[in-house]
Amino acid sequence: MASEPHLRVSHVTKRFGGVTAVDDVSFDVPKGAFATLLGPSGCGKTTTLRTIAGFYDPDHGDIEIAGRRVNDLPAHRRGTAMVFQDYALFPHMTVRDNVAYGLRVAHVSRSDRERRVAETIAFVGLKGLEDRWPNQLSGGQQQRVAVARALVIEPQVLLLDEPLSNLDAKLREQLRVEMRILQRRLGMTFVYVTHDQEEALSLSDWIAVMNAGKVEQAGAPWEIYYHPKTAFLADFVGAVNLVAARVEDLADGMVTVRFGAHQAVVRRPDAELRTGQDVRLCVRPESFAIAPAGAPTTGIALPGAIVRRAFLGDTMRYWVKVDDREWIVDQPDPGGSATLDGPVSLSLRPDRVHVIAE
Ligand SMILES: Nc1ncnc2c1ncn2[C@@H]1O[C@H](COP(=O)(O)OP(=O)(O)OP(=O)(O)O)[C@@H](O)[C@H]1O
Ligand SMILES: [Mg+2]
Structure with a gap:
């Protein structure tokens, strides 16, 4: 990856009347990177993408692509293409004509156009469906047409707005893999929007x-x-134990924290901390080993009792009461180990404890 950013968004603000949809947003995306904007509904993802694409003028800030400020360029001259959440296929055009649209608008010669359309259709796996209408396609096929229509114009930066959100879970997972392979193969810069943390x-x-x-x-x-900086982030990107704790001592890149009756020495985060400060510990459910009570422990030993459990297929999730709070604990490969019940002891690796100082 080049050190010069391929896409630079600097201090972009976009307001709609009294609503500040995007508020002083800055980021750089290197060439060939798969970059994702993740966040809850209404946080400004689509607005950011549309501002990069040139469908909205920012109130403040600049958009640069390949070192060039593009604020004043119309959408079709920015070297970007966008895949919309609802695909926005032309219902009165066949697959072939939908894919050809951008080339026709750009006055690409007929022979070039036909070659590029055929190549792109084959590339996204739609060969044989060229003469179908959008309403004769499955959701996954429509999504491929939308991607083909964007790719055919050979953009420098491809912008994708929740392209998989209308699909069922199985297909979503399959197309997720394809999307990544496609991006690697093209070496294209992707900016992808989703509210799905796993994606x-x-x-x-x-x-x-x-x-x-x-x-x-x-x-x-x-x-x-x-290493999320805030509790919002910790919670948004996956299941988490957020545990109230207090800073007892600071030394040498490490911090001693007390939580309930327990004490642990863990890595000091990249944040201001002082002795006596109230903080939160962020511990992911897979950071523990769980064993029947009395079994030897390593790291931070937390004796407790199982309150509930849920079989998730690839993991067993336990809720374990330690002192007066419940911890979420995941045990991988539950088929390969005995299901636990009653008193247990948890071993927590100190290097998996992250301190959040807000
Ligand atoms: N054209 C518009 N006019 C007025 N307000 C708008 C407009 N577009 C977006 N907004 C508002 O700006 C905020 C950000 O909207 P945006 O569509 O960027 O969110 P999002 O992160 O894409 O959400 P979602 O995940 O639901 O698609 C919201 O409060 C929204 O209501
Ligand atoms: Mg959106």
């Missing part, structure tokens, strides 16, 4: 989590998942 974590090189028009945190999926 974001599994697809992206980089994620910006948005909330109320702002980017709360941006970084690698791993970083966002294990």
Whole structure:
């Protein structure tokens, strides 16, 4: 990846009347990256994407693509293409004509057009369906037409607005994999919008989590998942134990925290901390080992009792009461181990405890 950003969004604000949909948002996307904007409904994802695409003028800020400010360029001259959430296929055009549309508008010669359309249709796996109408296609096929229609114009940056959200879970998972393979194969810069954390974590090189028009945190999926800066982020990107704690001591990149009757020395986060401060511990459910009471423990030992459990297929999720609070604990591969009940002891790895100082 080049160090120069391929897409730069700097200090972009977009208002609609009294609503600030996007509030001073800045981020860089390197060339060839799969970047994702993740956030709850109404947080400003679509507005950000449409501003990059040139469908909205920002009230403040700049959009740069390949080192060039594009604020004053119309949408079709920015080198971007957009895949819309509802696909927005032309109902009165066949698959072939839908895909050809952008090339026709750009006055690409007929022979070139036919070649590129045929290549792109084959590329997204729609060969044989060229003469169908959109209403004769499944949701997944319509989605491919929408992607083909955007790809055929060979954009520098492809913008995708929740392209999988209308599909059933199984197909969504399949197309998710295809989307990633496609992006790698093309080496194209993708900016992908979703409110689905699993989709974001599994697809992206980089994620910006948005909330109320702002980017709360941006970084690698791993970083966002294990080292969220706020409780909102911790909760938004997956199941989590958020535990009230107090800073007892600070030394050498480590912090001693007390929670209930327990004490632990854990990694110091990249945040201001002082002794006596109230903080929260963020612990993902898969960070524990769980064993019947009395079994040897490692790391932070938490004796407790199982209150509830849920079989999730690939994991067994337990709710374990330790002192006066319940912890969510996931045990992988439940088919391969005995189902537990009653008193247990949890072993928690200190390197999986993240301190949130808000
Ligand atoms: N054209 C518009 N006119 C007025 N308000 C708008 C317009 N478009 C968006 N908004 C408002 O701006 C805010 C952000 O909307 P946006 O569509 O960007 O959210 P989103 O993150 O894409 O949400 P969703 O996940 O539901 O698609 C919302 O409060 C929305 O009501
Ligand atoms: Mg949206």
